[in-house]
Amino acid sequence: MALPVVAIIGRPNVGKSTLVNRLCRSRDAIVHDQPGVTRDRTYQEGYWADRTFKVVDTGGLVFNDDSEFLPEIREQAKLAMAEAAVAVVIVDGQQGLTAADESIAEWLRHQNCPVLLAVNKCESPDQGLAMAADFWTLGLGEPYPVSAIHGAGTGELLDKVISFLPASQELEGLEEPIQLAIIGRPNVGKSSILNSICGENRAIVSPIRGTTRDTIDTSIEREGKTWKLLDTAGIRRRRSVSYGPEFFGINRSFKAIERSDVCVLVIDAEEGVTEQDQRLAGRIEEDGRACVVAVNKWDLISKDSHTLPAMEKELRSKLYFLEWAPMLFISALTGQRVERIFPLAALAVEQHRRRVSTSVVNEVLKEALSWRTPPTTRGGRQGKVYYGTQVAVRPPSFTLFVNDPKLFGDTYRRYVERQIREGLGFEGSPLRLFWRGKQQRDAERDQSRAAER
Structure with a gap:
């Protein structure tokens, strides 16, 4: 059963994202002293008393301006209101009542959702009530003085919020959702893929680079499983990124890779694999994440019967970090093959x-050794593999016990990994192979005995 949603609404720079972080006890929402940092709907999980709920942060609402992204931000806020059990509208107590606040209050009266009014930046308990009193004229009910930075008044606000929420859900026993991170450079179509999957404008799509700044979480059901989709900010080269919202957004993207179960690396079919794509591929492999490569904008490519295999060969030659990842050619614009991401993932x-x-591991190793024996040095020393065993998952990791790891060069190690893949599968997942020699085992045994004494 889905958690009830609490929507956070307000004009730019009143402290919405700061309050979201306070209510959810996190730092996931990007906070920066600049209007328009938050654009899409971003979700976090919060809890208070015996209730668990989702808090959706929205962009700053402006009604008298249709410049860059503002109409799309209003649409995202409207969608957030449509799914919310209650909305909390935030105003700035230090700045006082503004015409923009009155416009938002008028808009809220046409939305079919209960509304609570929180007056932020009321750090002083004595002056907070006086500052909040000015906002009775909005006609949104009692104004609650709060300080998102210091936490003052947030408990009283949450007490009121949970009165609008259904009784606590029984969540034990529910399967954890699969975390799927959509990763790629700016403007390769990550948000378009998310919108195509969801069947709605879940994220703002624009040809302007850097449109997505937060990591956008969306829960859906596919393949009989619950998925949490993480649409991330486009990752540019470090030297191209200045300190500010984009910097924080890219850091969120790297964290999304770390906390994901599987990444979808999106490549632009027209541009092919760039140096930055290779860096992202290396980051996914380094973090040990499962992966699917999605080649987007396939509808823009002129094709014949040889185009797809030729392009896949070219792309794979450059994405050698992810030679084990399945590759899918899609179009987010037309929806072509987008849904096939899920069975592969x-x-x-x-x-x-x-x-x-x-x-089973040793059967595969025995077969590999029979086809190609370990190398021999000029001095006549030959590598020997005694046995192997799997020691971990996520990613699958194997320890191979050998006479001396130095006798096994990179070429032979890659050969053994290929044989393990051919014999055991593991498509879509990186592997980790650890080569342990007799001296390492003896040293570990001596340390263990010393510790026992």
């Missing part, structure tokens, strides 16, 4: 979590 997650018995 589900398989990648399954392989990422799969464990294989030691006996």
Whole structure:
């Protein structure tokens, strides 16, 4: 059962994202002293007393201006109101009542959602009530003085918020959602893919680079599973990024990779693989995430019967970090093959979590050694593989016990990894191979005995 939603509404720079972080006890919402930092709907989970709920942060509402992104921000706020059990409208107590606040109050009266009024920046308990009193004229009920920075008054506000929420949900036993992060450079179509999947304008789409700043969480059901989709900010080269909202958004994107179960790396079919795409591929492999490569804008490519295999070969030659990842050619604009992301992602997650018995691992190793024996040095020393075992999942990790790891060069190590993949699968998941020699085992045994004494 979905959690009830609490929508946070208000004009720019009144402290909405700061209050969201306070209510959810996090730092996930980007806070910066600049209007228009938040644009899309972003969700976090909060709890108070015996209630758990989702808090949706929205962009600053402006009704007398249709310049860059403002109409789209209003549409996102309207969608947030449509799904909310209660909305909290934030105003600035230090600045006082403004015409923009009155416009928002008028707009809210036409929305079918209960509304609470929070007067932010009331750090002084003595002056807070006096500052809040000015906002009775908005006709939105009792104004609650709060300080999003210091937390003053937020408890009283939350007491009122949960009175609008249904009784506590029974959440034990529910399967954890699969975290799927949509990763890529700016303007490769990440938000368009999210919108195509959701069947609505879940994220603002624009040809302007850097439109998405926050990581946008969306929960959906596919393949009999619950997925949490993480649409991330486009990641540019570090030297191209100045300190500010984009910097924070990119950091959120890297954190999304770290907390994801599977990444969808989006590549622009027209531009091909760039240096930055390669860096992102390396980051996904380095963090040990499962992955699906989605080549977007396939509808813009002139094609014949040889185009797809030729392009896949070219792309894979440059994305050598992810040679194990399935590749899908899609169009977010037309919806072509977008839904096929989920069966591929589900398989990648399954392989990422799969464990294989030691006996099966050693059967594969025995076969690999019979086809190609370990190298021999000029001095006549030959590498020997005694046995192997899987030691971890997410990603699948194997320890190979050998006579001396130095006798196994990179070429032979890659060969063994390829043989493990061919014999055991693990499509869509990176592998980790650890080579342990006799001296390492003896040293560990001596340390263990010393500790026992």
